[in-house]
Amino acid sequence: MTRITVLFCAEDYLADMESAIQQSCLTCALRPDRLFCDLPTSALTVFNEVKSNLVCPRNTVLFREGQPARGVFVLCEGRAKISVCSESGKRLTLRIAVPGEVLGLSAALSGSPYEVTAELLDNARVAMVKRKDLLSFLREHREACLHVVTLLSQDLHIAYDRVRSVGLGRSRRARSARAS
Amino acid sequence: MLPTRPVARNVTLGEVMLSPYGLDIIESCLTCKMRAERLFCDLPTSALQSFESIKYATAYPKGAVLFVEGQAPRGIFVLCKGRVKLSICATDGKTLILKIAEPGEVLGLSATVSGKPYELTAETIDPCQVNFVKREDFLRFLREHSDACFKVAEQLSEKYNNACHEVRSLGLSHSAGEKLAKLLLEWSSKNGEANKQEPRLKLALTHEEIAQMIGTSRETVTRLFADFKKRQIVQAKGSTLVIRNKVALKALATNN
Numbered sequence: 001m002t003r004i005t006v007l008f009c010a011e012d013y014l015a016d017m018e019s020a021i022q023q024s025c026l027t028c029a030l031r032p033d034r035l036f037c038d039l040p041t042s043a044l045t046v047f048n049e050v051k052s053n054l055v056c057p058r059n060t061v062l063f064r065e066g067q068p069a070r071g072v073f074v075l076c077e078g079r080a081k082i083s084v085c086s087e088s089g090k091r092l093t094l095r096i097a098v099p100g101e102v103l104g105l106s107a108a109l110s111g112s113p114y115e116v117t118a119e120l121l122d123n124a125r126v127a128m129v130k131r132k133d134l135l136s137f138l139r140e141h142r143e144a145c146l147h148v149v150t151l152l153s154q155d156l157h158i159a160y161d162r163v164r165s166v167g168l169g170r171s172r173r174a175r176s177a178r179a180s
Numbered sequence: 181m182l183p184t185r186p187v188a189r190n191v192t193l194g195e196v197m198l199s200p201y202g203l204d205i206i207e208s209c210l211t212c213k214m215r216a217e218r219l220f221c222d223l224p225t226s227a228l229q230s231f232e233s234i235k236y237a238t239a240y241p242k243g244a245v246l247f248v249e250g251q252a253p254r255g256i257f258v259l260c261k262g263r264v265k266l267s268i269c270a271t272d273g274k275t276l277i278l279k280i281a282e283p284g285e286v287l288g289l290s291a292t293v294s295g296k297p298y299e300l301t302a303e304t305i306d307p308c309q310v311n312f313v314k315r316e317d318f319l320r321f322l323r324e325h326s327d328a329c330f331k332v333a334e335q336l337s338e339k340y341n342n343a344c345h346e347v348r349s350l351g352l353s354h355s356a357g358e359k360l361a362k363l364l365l366e367w368s369s370k371n372g373e374a375n376k377q378e379p380r381l382k383l384a385l386t387h388e389e390i391a392q393m394i395g396t397s398r399e400t401v402t403r404l405f406a407d408f409k410k411r412q413i414v415q416a417k418g419s420t421l422v423i424r425n426k427v428a429l430k431a432l433a434t435n436n
């Protein structure tokens with residue numbers, strides 16, 4: 001059974017979001033355009049069972065770097081800022097995640113703490129899957145595992161680009177200016 | 181560019197043969213004793229047999245380039261023995277070392293999966309044994325063996341964590357001293373020396389290479405080491421470095 005959780009808010013948008021909430025992945029019209037979601041019906045039915053739907057207002061922090069990995073967050077609607085933080089609290093944005101992306105994937109797979117912070121930039125709809133459920137889902141559904149491998153490869157390309165631009169692209173002064 | 185020395189593949193399973201670089205080449209993954217300890221290699225027998233039929237066991241000398249950043253992906257390289265330097269390069273020739281890959285790592289993975297050009301350059305720093313698998317064979321292997329696919333996802337996750345760590349260290353550290361202190365503490369923790377009063381670590385890289393790991397110049401690294409030694413924070417004993425004052429080094433690493 002699909003669970004729906006509203007993380008926070010009593011604002012006007014909530015009513016709209018709740019009425020528009022996509023309860024089932026099986027009937028989601030956006031699915032074919034999204035790499036992770038475009039799964040065979042058998043896998044999708046299982047995924048639908050293990051996910052929880054969340055409606056979150058903007059500025060919600062889905063997870064913080066250093067927290068133990070609870071699971072993954074599939075961004076159905078809305079964008080999220082992915083950033084890293086220094087001990088002194090200085091923050092550097094890695095990228096802006098768009099709908100269709102799966103957040104927290106590498107931490108959930110490796111079992112290590114989240115290596116980044118994900119904060120919503122818009123009011124968003126998110127499907128959350130607990131780590132334990134995700135691991136058994138991926139072991140049972142090869143197609144989903146292949147999609148995850150492709151997604152991780154893409155994430156890695158973006159991360160290496162970021163390493164290049166931070167480490168080689170700019171002067172220290174320009175880099176400092178970018179870190180807020 | 182690629183001084184490869186393919187080793188004959190038609191050898192009896194388990195037979196160990198000598199390569200031109202003084203390496204004991206492990207010809208078969210099925211009889212490899214190191215397999216169980218390595219993340220990717222610890223596969224079920226059926227997957228391993230299939231991998232065995234598509235891999236090419238190859239030996240490389242020190243200084244060989246496995247692949248270059250920007251090249252179209254030919255396939256993956258499983259590092260069996262030796263170490264490989266992974267770096268990125270700016271258009272002005274400035275180099276940044278991302279990681280020294282250890283045996284058991286799969287190199288060129290994300291480029292091979294995504295079909296995008298290799299995003300790093302991989303150069304051997306020891307004589308190495310590498311198992312090469314062509315891109316199309318590897319993709320077919322992943323589609324057929326879900327265990328292998330899961331292990332690839334785990335390897336990619338580890339690489340992603342490492343890349344995020346690198347961005348954090350390069351983008352958010354204040355000074356070269358802070359970065360060098362962090363690097364030394366990281367190396368000592370990898371050696372299992374972290375809990376010791378005076379951790380020791382073997383400096384396997386030159387000052388130039390250390391500079392490329394923290395994005396600074398060779399001169400700065402030499403100056404910083406001289407400064408650390410003068411302040412009795414570290415002490416050099418040949419190529420071994422002893423961290424004499426861990427508290428001071430940690431304070432430098434956290435910019436206090």
